[in-house]
Amino acid sequence: MASGPILEIDGLSVGYATMRGPMRALRDVSMTVPRGGMVGIVGESGCGKSTLMNAILGLMPANGRIAGGRILFDGRDLVGLDAATMRRLRGDRLSVVFQDPMTALNPVHTIGAQMVDIQYRLTGSRAAKRARAAAMLAKVRMPDPRHHLDQYAHEFSGGMRQRICIAMALMAEPDLLICDEPTTALDATLEVQMLDLLRDLQREIGCAVIFISHHLGLIAELCAQVVVMYAGQVVERGSVRDIFHRPAHPYTRRLLDCDPARIRERAEVLPTIPGDVPDLVELPPGCIFSPRCPVAEGRCHTTVPPDVAVADGHHARCLLARPGEGAA
C-alpha cells in the first residue's frame, strides 16, 4: 500500500455540456503527487484548475462529465466511484482548504460545534472530540484554543478564520490536502505567516499537498513540483527548479516574464501576453497556445503537440521543446 504516488492522474479529460455544445474543459491531463510531497498548480483564470480539483474530489457539477482517463488515489481509480464511497474518502483521506475563509465557515454555529460535528465518523465522547478540536487549533498556532471553541466565525479576522479552516481540513489526518488559493484573500504579511504555517504543518503531519495558486512567488517558495496549466491542458510540469530556471514551454516563460515581482529594474513598459484564452467549445487547431505564442511556427497551428520529456521528470507540451534543454 505504502508505495507509489498518493495521486496519479493519467490522461484525464473533462467536458461540460453547454448550450453552444460540449466545452472541453480538461484535455488529456496527467500529473503525479508523491506521498508527502507538495505540488503546485499554476495557471490563470480559465485554465481548468478548479475543474481539476472538482474532478479529484468527485464534486463535478451536473453538466460536467469525465470523458476519459484515470484518477488513481492510493492506487484506486476514483473515476466512476459511487457517491457513498466518494463521500467516505472526502474528509477522511482527501481534504480541502478553500479560497475564501469568510464563507467557508457556518456563521450560526460556534467553531467548537463545527469542529466536533465533522468528527462524526469517530467514536468517543463529545468531550474527547472537543479536546481534539482544541489540540488542532493549537497546532495551527491559535493562542488560547479552548476559549476560541465557543466563539462564532464573525468574531475572527480573515487570517484566523483561514487557520480554523486549515485546522478543520487536517482534523481527519488526510493523505492528501488540496489548498485552493488559500492565501489570496489575505494581506501580504498574513500570507507569509500562512506560508510558514502550511510548510510546518505539512512536515509535522506528513500529508501530501496540492497547492493551487496564481502567485508564482508562493509556489516557488513552497512546492517541490510544479504543474503549469493553460486552457485545460498541462503545458509543462517538472521540479520547481526546472520550471523557474529552465522553463521549456513558451507560455511558462511568458508567465514568468509578466510577474512584476521578477522585474527588479523599474520597467517603462511591463510585459504582457497579448490575446485571450481560447474558446474551449471551438478549440483552435494545433497547439492551444499557438494563437498567442510569440515563437509559433507554421506547424504549431496545425499539429497538436505531444507531451515531451525534455529532461528526467520535466515534461512540456510544445513542438519546439527539445530534450536536454528549453526551447526557443
Next chain:
Amino acid sequence: MTAPLLAVDDVHVRFAVGGWLQALVQPGRPRSIEAVAGVSFAIARAEIFALIGESGSGKSTLARAVNGLVKPSAGRITFAGRDITGRSDAAMRPVRQAMAMMFQDPVGSLSPRLKVRSLLAEPFRIAGRTGRLEDEVQRLLALVGLPVEFADRYPHQLSGGQARRVGVARALALEPQLVIADEPTAGLDVSVQGEVLNLLRDLQQRLGISILIITHNLSVVRHIAERMAIMYLGRFVEVGETEAVFANPRHPYTLSLLSATPEPDPDAVADRIELAGEIPSLLRRPKGCELHTRCPFAQDRCAREVPPVMADPDGRRFTCHYPR
C-alpha cells in the same frame, strides 16, 4: 515650484461606532474610530502617487475623503487651487468632473443591464450633455485600445482586463485632471495586469493627468508610481520616492511589506522580516509607536513614546524611533 494639483493637509476621518445602548453597556468603549488620523500629502500635475496599505489601513477611506464621498472631521483638501473640504454633493459635482474615480471591482462597478455604449455615454449625460454621443464613445474606446464593436457588448461579455479598460474609459470621459484608481489590478491575471498598468501610464504621459493609485500590491507600485506612501492604522508611516523606498526602506513596516513578497525563484534566500500577529483594532490603538505590538525591532521606548516624523535629505519622511 508650481502649486500641486491636489494637496491634503492633516486630514482626519472619524466614524461613529455603536449606539447609545452600547454606550450604556460598555461605558469605557470609544464612541468613534479614526479611520484616517492626520494625513498630509500632495500630488503634482502629471504625477502618479501610490497609497499602500493592508486591509483596514484607511487607504480607501482616504481616497473617498479626497473625492468627497466621506466628509473629513478635520483637515483641509485643496484641488486645483480651490478648497474643497466638506463641500456638499451639489458643490462637489463640478469637481468630480475633474477628479474621476475608478472603483475596485471592474465588473461589479458596471451595470449589467447596460451596453458598453451606454456605460461610456453615462458620464456625459450626468454632466448635462445631451444628443448623440456616438463620437465620444468611439473616441473613448480608441483611447483605451478596445475595438469599436465592443460598444454593443454587455459587461458579462467582457474579460476582466476588458472590463477594466471600460472602467478606465469611463473615468477619462470628462477629461479629468486627476484619476483615483482603487486597486486597479485586483483580481486580474498576471498577464493582464501589465496591460492595465501600461495603459494607465500611457494615458498619464499622453494626457498629462495625475493618478492616485490605491493598492496593497507592492510589485505593481514599483513600476508605475513616482512617489509612494505606506499607511498603517490610518497614518503614514513612510512617504518618499518609489525607487528610494524600494532601495532603502527606513520604517520596519515598509521593510516587512517589501520582504513579504515571495520571489518567484526557488533559490532566493527568504530573509524575511515577519510581523507578529495581526493589525490591531482601531478601537484600541496601541500606545507609543502603533507598530510596537508587532515590530521585531521594538524596544521599551517604542511602547511609551510616539515617534516623531523624521526626514531624510532626499525628502523621505518616516515615523520611527529606530529606523533601518
